[in-house]
Amino acid sequence: MEKNFQSAPKFLANNPQRLRRGKHGSIQAVYSKGGTLLTSTEEVIGRWKEHFEELLNPTTPSMVETGG
Numbered sequence: 001m002e003k004n005f006q007s008a009p010k011f012l013a014n015n016p017q018r019l020r021r022g023k024h025g026s027i028q029a030v031y032s033k034g035g036t037l038l039t040s041t042e043e044v045i046g047r048w049k050e051h052f053e054e055l056l057n058p059t060t061p062s063m064v065e066t067g068g
Contacts, residue, residue, distance in 0.1 A: 029039045030047050038044050 028044075029037055030044050032038055032043075032047060033050075038047055
């Protein structure tokens, strides 16, 4: 416990600097609807955009709308 107490000031001094930098996530890869691996940032972002547009604007009636 004493060791943790001694290292706490160092952690507290460095932590705000890390928080200010923010998260820098990286987009790795996702699969297209057809099963092709998309690796470029533009393709991956486009696929996520397509995915969320489908979720938010469904083209088929949902079970709630049809009463099922």
